[in-house]
Amino acid sequence: MRITALMAATLSMGLVAGVFGLYAHTIMPGLARTDDRTFVGAFQSIDRAIINPWFMAGGFLGALLFTVLAALAYIGRPALPWIVAALVLYAITVVITLVVNVPLNDAIKAAGNPGHIDVAAVREAFDEMRWRGWNLVRVIASTTAFGLLAWALTLSGTSG
Known part of the structure; x- marks a missing residue:
């Protein structure tokens, strides 16, 4: 059970880090090059699509749950501090x-159909630079967490 929890934590953390990284180096730079209507409509669609059981359970919430389980399973073991x-x-x-990105996502979704709103005002209110800046913090934190869990797996393999 111990190694299974740590492997699940590592895999789900890798998934989340990859998603945040993909937003940072592909999705948001790509959307930044679009007109306001395309940006608002595409972002709304992407945000609706990411809220799904596979990502939420296997990635976003799974990384938290599995890492907590791994920490509990490794109490008293050398890998615990890394976990x-x-x-x-x-x-x-x-x-x-929850404090930055989701409220911005929810606001752009709540703005309504891009064909019936002032998309320039909605895009400006969204504050792309704030969203992207905090996403970069998420990339760094989650990627570092992934690396720490990978190291914990290494320690687990060498310490029995």
């Missing part, structure tokens, strides 16, 4: 997501 550090970094990522 706890990963958990702290991912908790920061979750807070940033």
Whole structure:
């Protein structure tokens, strides 16, 4: 059970780090090059699509749950400090997501159909630079957490 929890934590953390990274180096730069109507409509569609059981359970919430389980399973073992550090970094990522990114996502979705709204005003209110800046923090924190969990797996393999 111990190694299974740590492997699940590592895999789900990798998934989340990859998603945040993909937003940072592909999705948001691509959307930045579009007109206002395309930006608003595409972002609304992408945000609706990412809220699905596969990503939420297997990635976003799964990374948190599995890392907590791994921490509990590794109490008293050499890998524990690395798992706890990963958990702290991912908790920061979750807070940033809930306090910054989700409210911005929800506001752009609530604006309505891009064909019937002032898309320039909606895009400006969205504040792309704020969203992207905090997403970069999420990328760094979750990728570092992934690395820490990978190191914990290494320690787990060498310490029995």
